[in-house]
Amino acid sequence: DFLHALHEIVPAFGASTDDLERCRLNGIVDCGERHKHIYQRAMLLVEQVKVSKGSPLLTCLLEGPAGSGKTAMAATVGIDSDFPYVKIISAETMIGLSESSKNAQIVKVFEDAYKSQLSIIILDDIERLLEYVAIGPRFSNLISQTLMVLLKRLPPKGKNLMVIGTTSEVGFLESLGICDAFSVTYHVPKLHKEDAKKVLKHLDVFTDYDIDSAAEALDDMPIKKLYMLVEMAAQGSTGGSAEAIYSGKEKINLNHFFDILGDVVSLRV
Amino acid sequence: DFLHALHEIVPAFGASTDDLERCRLNGIVDCGERHKHIYQRAMLLVEQVKVSKGSPLLTCLLEGPAGSGKTAMAATVGIDSDFPYVKIISAETMIGLSESSKNAQIVKVFEDAYKSQLSIIILDDIERLLEYVAIGPRFSNLISQTLMVLLKRLPPKGKNLMVIGTTSEVGFLESLGICDAFSVTYHVPKLHKEDAKKVLKHLDVFTDYDIDSAAEALDDMPIKKLYMLVEMAAQGSTGGSAEAIYSGKEKINLNHFFDILGDVVSLRV
Amino acid sequence: DFLHALHEIVPAFGASTDDLERCRLNGIVDCGERHKHIYQRAMLLVEQVKVSKGSPLLTCLLEGPAGSGKTAMAATVGIDSDFPYVKIISAETMIGLSESSKNAQIVKVFEDAYKSQLSIIILDDIERLLEYVAIGPRFSNLISQTLMVLLKRLPPKGKNLMVIGTTSEVGFLESLGICDAFSVTYHVPKLHKEDAKKVLKHLDVFTDYDIDSAAEALDDMPIKKLYMLVEMAAQGSTGGSAEAIYSGKEKINLNHFFDILGDVVSLRV
Amino acid sequence: DFLHALHEIVPAFGASTDDLERCRLNGIVDCGERHKHIYQRAMLLVEQVKVSKGSPLLTCLLEGPAGSGKTAMAATVGIDSDFPYVKIISAETMIGLSESSKNAQIVKVFEDAYKSQLSIIILDDIERLLEYVAIGPRFSNLISQTLMVLLKRLPPKGKNLMVIGTTSEVGFLESLGICDAFSVTYHVPKLHKEDAKKVLKHLDVFTDYDIDSAAEALDDMPIKKLYMLVEMAAQGSTGGSAEAIYSGKEKINLNHFFDILGDVVSLRV
Amino acid sequence: DFLHALHEIVPAFGASTDDLERCRLNGIVDCGERHKHIYQRAMLLVEQVKVSKGSPLLTCLLEGPAGSGKTAMAATVGIDSDFPYVKIISAETMIGLSESSKNAQIVKVFEDAYKSQLSIIILDDIERLLEYVAIGPRFSNLISQTLMVLLKRLPPKGKNLMVIGTTSEVGFLESLGICDAFSVTYHVPKLHKEDAKKVLKHLDVFTDYDIDSAAEALDDMPIKKLYMLVEMAAQGSTGGSAEAIYSGKEKINLNHFFDILGDVVSLRV
Amino acid sequence: DFLHALHEIVPAFGASTDDLERCRLNGIVDCGERHKHIYQRAMLLVEQVKVSKGSPLLTCLLEGPAGSGKTAMAATVGIDSDFPYVKIISAETMIGLSESSKNAQIVKVFEDAYKSQLSIIILDDIERLLEYVAIGPRFSNLISQTLMVLLKRLPPKGKNLMVIGTTSEVGFLESLGICDAFSVTYHVPKLHKEDAKKVLKHLDVFTDYDIDSAAEALDDMPIKKLYMLVEMAAQGSTGGSAEAIYSGKEKINLNHFFDILGDVVSLRV
Numbered sequence A, B, C, D, E, F: 001d002f003l004h005a006l007h008e009i010v011p012a013f014g015a016s017t018d019d020l021e022r023c024r025l026n027g028i029v030d031c032g033e034r035h036k037h038i039y040q041r042a043m044l045l046v047e048q049v050k051v052s053k054g055s056p057l058l059t060c061l062l063e064g065p066a067g068s069g070k071t072a073m074a075a076t077v078g079i080d081s082d083f084p085y086v087k088i089i090s091a092e093t094m095i096g097l098s099e100s101s102k103n104a105q106i107v108k109v110f111e112d113a114y115k116s117q118l119s120i121i122i123l124d125d126i127e128r129l130l131e132y133v134a135i136g137p138r139f140s141n142l143i144s145q146t147l148m149v150l151l152k153r154l155p156p157k158g159k160n161l162m163v164i165g166t167t168s169e170v171g172f173l174e175s176l177g178i179c180d181a182f183s184v185t186y187h188v189p190k191l192h193k194e195d196a197k198k199v200l201k202h203l204d205v206f207t208d209y210d211i212d213s214a215a216e217a218l219d220d221m222p223i224k225k226l227y228m229l230v231e232m233a234a235q236g237s238t239g240g241s242a243e244a245i246y247s248g249k250e251k252i253n254l255n256h257f258f259d260i261l262g263d264v265v266s267l268r269v
């Protein structure tokens, strides 16, 4: 299955998977059917790009709410491909650069990829690459134009490239016309309570008695936020109980967990 | 007929048709009456430009939805003319250039064309040359002005020029007044199911039994997307079946084809 | 009369009429009363500027739809005056220049004119000089301000200047206040069917039997477009018949003419 | 009276009245009560600025439709004062300068004025100095701010300054708050038919019989436009009659006059 | 009382009161209770800043219609304090400077103040410092941000600072959030007729019989405009009577006064 | 309890607490339950960041009306942590810097923090860092983008970082998407009358008889404004009584207190 598949494939020589591993700090656990399905389809595209003649360029967008697992998913596909060139383009390494420097860096990664026979490029948080802000509307049209051209420009003969984009502002990307520039788009959802329960079980920090109430309260929560909430609650109401809980000696107090949840979710209501 | 005509004419010495050939990666197949008609009319303009005295400049715009075959059509007209100078102007070769550099490059191509007795210039994806983005509205007014002047400026005495533009944002071009700057405009449509069937038949990847259902499902699809969908489906649901299918040993599984179609068309609905 | 007057006046030494001649590639034919009237009034202004003391500066704007004959008319007035300095200012010679360079060139032409006792300056396609675009609204306010000042600034003592402007965006010029800066404005119209018939007769490419139907179909057509349509139709439906038609051996096939007309006029409807 | 007063006062040594004289090419004639009243009030301010201690700075705005006589009026006040420093600031001498150069020139004129004991500065066509355009709204805020400060800043001790502004865009100036920066504002109107008749009589180009009809037709006309119309009509319908008319040998043909008037006033209706 | 207090306090050594004196060209007269109250409260703040430990920074805004006496009031408080550092920041000394130079000058004045144990800074006409214009909205956000930070930033230990702002665009300042950055705001009003009468009595230019009608007509007039009107009227309808009136030999003619008032107040109605 | 906790923890060697102390000029007094609760939760996060493995970055936003005590609270958490690196980023030290310099300074503080094993960064008045102004909307998108990336970017392995933001423009931050970039948000409120009474008691400047009325009048007042009002009132209506009151010899006159309150609260009503 999905997680199993992950471990079967050894990353090809040459691909630096260090950066990619940092993208999934909490590992990859089974968190529901939808995540699994998307992973499988993305891996099919990986296969297609290997053999294709008519489509030397395949592009795929992962969109979904903040923290739903898009970056970890893209990184996993990159790691699980056996491609010699896998590279993530992220705003984190370009803070404070001028628009044109950012643009040049992005183009550079594509030019490099064109030299490898099989490549994957991850465009992480495209809205951040575009310097998107909700009001305005302001954004880098320079980079927007570049992406639209790069997502259509064929690699040189004999080279094949897959591009995976991620975004939590799919509406914005649609309004720019960038969504349509991708061949396929997958929606990475928040967790349903059953999914949340799977993850909680794996973490094993609640008593069997509490786990259903906890999962229920986490319905419609992004997986990344779930991890943070659990860690905050593990601290205990007076601090210091984290070690005991993660070592399995204690369990999280459900009331404290709800308190923390309340702070995070509805404080300003 | 249309396809036949294509092969009768040998490209004149001096015109680099390499770039043009890359514009029709999937070749040119018969995909319906409308495409054929436009090709024929465009070739008439090619004839006219050769003999004209009163109109040393003829301009023609191909507009239609993304992937409907505009660029391939324009490239084909360029190849099939026997003109010594045929050049495509595309955003792909100008990524990251400043507005004024892009502008200068465009003007340069026209100046070069003015030196040849018979020339064709393809302005590909004009909205991309103009750095158009759907929200804003932002675009390069510098280049917009340049195009409007170039589309009206007569070549020097004794030189004749045909300009073919392509765009999938005809509404935008109309709002700029660029449409009216072209002498004629042709609408390149998506495929009807009969047209899709013709293309599928040519590809020969469905059983005779499935081909009608497949064509029906592809009604109102741009030809470029049709090619991509077929290739994705040829991969099979577990990957690896592409070779067998293209070599004719297997056919595409219709259910898997519909699955893929669903991913691409209605995922976010 | 109008056309006769044209040939009576020999252009004065010093005025380069070459550029002006290129502005009327299809010559000047009788195309109706309105065009004639405007020509006569403009020639009266030419006379007035010669003798005036109180008004050393006269300005006149020709506005009308694209292709209605404005530039050819202005060029004809320039040629038919016996003024030593006649100059056309057009965007064609300033492509890609910076706003301030364009501005400087415009001012330069006026400064030069101030040195001649009698001058005519043609400001051709003012909206293009202003880098007007329908959406925005964007345009060069620098040049707009310059024109408004130049259209009001008196030449030095003893020098007299006539300025003829042309535009197909009279609404835009009005909104800027540039229209009011001209002393007089004339509307150059499209052709009525009687006018179109006059021109067709002169061209002699239809049979006597067809000419009325053709003229009828050309009602409300700009003269420039009429010339282009006739030339396209003269090509014939399979190409190559242009020579026979212009030499008078054949006539244009009316059905093909209507086909062409349909392509140009209503294709996207 | 008004016109008489004009001739009694000899311009003081030092003031260059050449530029000012060019502002009233058609001289100053009696054209009605309102013009007279404004002139008198403006001359009272001239007197006040001479003797004032509490108000070393007086500012006055002449606003009215294009061609109503504002600049000629301001120039006349400047000439008729006996002030050693009288200077007109106009966009005509600053075409194509950068915003900051224009600004510096304006400030320079004020600094120079501060050195003279009695000065008049005419800010002619303030909207043009501000690079105003009706759509936008765009204008030079740099110069707008400078004017608002200069119209309030006191000259050094012992120096007195009068500033006369003119504008035909009073609504715009009001919206900027520049109107309120002036101490007084006078509206310079178009002519009533009685006023027009006075001017026509003075010109003596109509027969006694025609003069009333002509004046009637000129009701609500700016004086500057009246002069231009009369000159155009004096040309005659076939040209060449101007000399005879101004020398008094002939009179203007009333029908031709109405023709010309129609061209100018209602052509585009 | 208010005016008396003014003369009791000798300006401390080191404070240049020259600039401040020029801000009250017509002196300071009793013009009603409100002006007096604001003066007294401002002087209390002066006292507080001297002794405060918890609030080393006090800020106070005087807002009111143009000419209501804000600048004169602020200058008087500055003069009447016995502070070694009193400085006025005004747009008059920064005409034509770039935004950043202006900003630097403002910051410089604050840095200087931080060196003195007790300081007053007057920010005169804040809207002008911000290059405010009613339409747009355009203004210097650089300076706006600087002011908001400076109005909150504590001086170094042991230094105390009072900031007095003036503005006639309080709505604009409110919309920027600058009003809220001041600790207290006082509204400086126009004059009521009783207040106007007090000022007129002090000036002694009307007969006892006329003074009430004159004061009545001046109801709701800013004090600065009152002074200007009186001076214009003192000129007399034919000029030259100012000396006689100010020396007490004659009085102002009430009808002429009303004429002048009409010109100023309602001319464009 | 809260205040007690404050004194138990000795600031760790290396953290410069001088700047932080200046942020609470009036000390920290008990002013109600809500302030206490937020302090405790913030200290829990401090504990969590020390031991966490899965979340090396914790971020927390304090939002509330101007003067409600956000900065003092953040500074207190910084002081009370035993972290070697505690740094406040504030607009006060960056006045007049260019956008990119400010940006670079902010990034620098984060880079420095990444070198320390445990760090706290206070982003004080985020809206001021962003050069926010209520109308426009204008702000630094450069800094906005930088913050959004920095609030998500993980420190290097083995380094842990807590970021505390403060703002009184939470709506603006929400519209930018910056709120969602913080893990938790706490609302720091104005004082209720009971809270105000606690503070007044601590100050001991009212008679026992007056304290309830005073507290009642201060209902819904930010704590910072309360301190300022008390100091203004302590001045007395004629000045000079502050010393007597703070030394306990006199009490504040309630009527004068209400007068001052009226000036500050409702002057412009």
Ligand SMILES: Nc1ncnc2c1ncn2[C@@H]1O[C@H](COP(=O)(O)OP(=O)(O)OP(=O)(O)O)[C@@H](O)[C@H]1O
Pocket: A023, A024, A025, A026, A027, A028, A029, A030, A031, A035, A065, A066, A067, A068, A069, A070, A071, A072, A073, A125, A166, A168, A223, A224, A227
């Ligand atoms: N099956 C899974 N798929 C994705 N993420 C998983 C899965 N199992 C565990 N995780 C963990 O969940 C977290 C997902 O966070 P991630 O950064 O990928 O979300 P995101 O959608 O990219 O968030 P953002 O919108 O902030 O960019 C990671 O820490 C990852 O280790």
Ligand SMILES: Nc1ncnc2c1ncn2[C@@H]1O[C@H](COP(=O)(O)OP(=O)(O)OP(=O)(O)O)[C@@H](O)[C@H]1O
Pocket: B023, B024, B025, B026, B027, B028, B029, B030, B031, B035, B065, B066, B067, B068, B069, B070, B071, B072, B073, B125, B166, B168, B223, B224, B227
């Ligand atoms: N008769 C045909 N006309 C056009 N294209 C054809 C035809 N037959 C096959 N094709 C193939 O269809 C594809 C058309 O893609 P093309 O890039 O021309 O579309 P487009 O309209 O320019 O797309 P876009 O809007 O993305 O620029 C090409 O791969 C071409 O080889």
Ligand SMILES: Nc1ncnc2c1ncn2[C@@H]1O[C@H](COP(=O)(O)OP(=O)(O)OP(=O)(O)O)[C@@H](O)[C@H]1O
Pocket: C023, C024, C025, C026, C027, C028, C029, C030, C031, C035, C065, C066, C067, C068, C069, C070, C071, C072, C073, C125, C166, C168, C223, C224, C227
């Ligand atoms: N009487 C005429 N008046 C004007 N043009 C004529 C006349 N007779 C023939 N022509 C021809 O008609 C054409 C008019 O085109 P012209 O470029 O002057 O139109 P235009 O209104 O300036 O167009 P645009 O709006 O594109 O600038 C020219 O080729 C000219 O030779």
Ligand SMILES: Nc1ncnc2c1ncn2[C@@H]1O[C@H](COP(=O)(O)OP(=O)(O)OP(=O)(O)O)[C@@H](O)[C@H]1O
Pocket: D023, D024, D025, D026, D027, D028, D029, D030, D031, D035, D065, D066, D067, D068, D069, D070, D071, D072, D073, D125, D166, D168, D223, D224, D227
């Ligand atoms: N009494 C008069 N007052 C003003 N102008 C007069 C008078 N008598 C004759 N004239 C003439 O009328 C013309 C007025 O033109 P002027 O340029 O002053 O108008 P304007 O209002 O400044 O126009 P614009 O709005 O274009 O700046 C001048 O040619 C002047 O010589």
Ligand SMILES: Nc1ncnc2c1ncn2[C@@H]1O[C@H](COP(=O)(O)OP(=O)(O)OP(=O)(O)O)[C@@H](O)[C@H]1O
Pocket: E023, E024, E025, E026, E027, E028, E029, E030, E031, E035, E065, E066, E067, E068, E069, E070, E071, E072, E073, E125, E166, E168, E223, E224, E227
């Ligand atoms: N009691 C008074 N308070 C203020 N000004 C007075 C007083 N008595 C007389 N004056 C005079 O009234 C005038 C007030 O003008 P001032 O420039 O202070 O007004 P302002 O409100 O600052 O105007 P603006 O809005 O144009 O900046 C000064 O000339 C001053 O000498």
Ligand SMILES: Nc1ncnc2c1ncn2[C@@H]1O[C@H](COP(=O)(O)OP(=O)(O)OP(=O)(O)O)[C@@H](O)[C@H]1O
Pocket: F023, F024, F025, F026, F027, F028, F029, F030, F031, F035, F065, F066, F067, F068, F069, F070, F071, F072, F073, F125, F166, F168, F223, F224
């Ligand atoms: N428990 C407390 N919490 C916070 N501040 C307190 C407390 N007790 C006393 N204070 C004092 O209240 C004042 C709070 O002001 P502070 O600058 O922190 O407010 P702020 O919300 O940051 O204001 P602003 O919105 O202007 O930035 C400080 O002077 C501080 O010394």
Ligand SMILES: [Mg+2]
Pocket: A070, A071, A072, A124, A125, A166
């Ligand atoms: Mg992500």
Ligand SMILES: [Mg+2]
Pocket: B070, B071, B072, B124, B125, B166
């Ligand atoms: Mg294309």
Ligand SMILES: [Mg+2]
Pocket: C070, C071, C072, C124, C125, C166
């Ligand atoms: Mg033209």
Ligand SMILES: [Mg+2]
Pocket: D070, D071, D072, D124, D125, D166
């Ligand atoms: Mg004028």
Ligand SMILES: [Mg+2]
Pocket: E070, E071, E072, E124, E125, E166
């Ligand atoms: Mg003032």
Ligand SMILES: [Mg+2]
Pocket: F070, F071, F072, F124, F125, F166
């Ligand atoms: Mg704060």
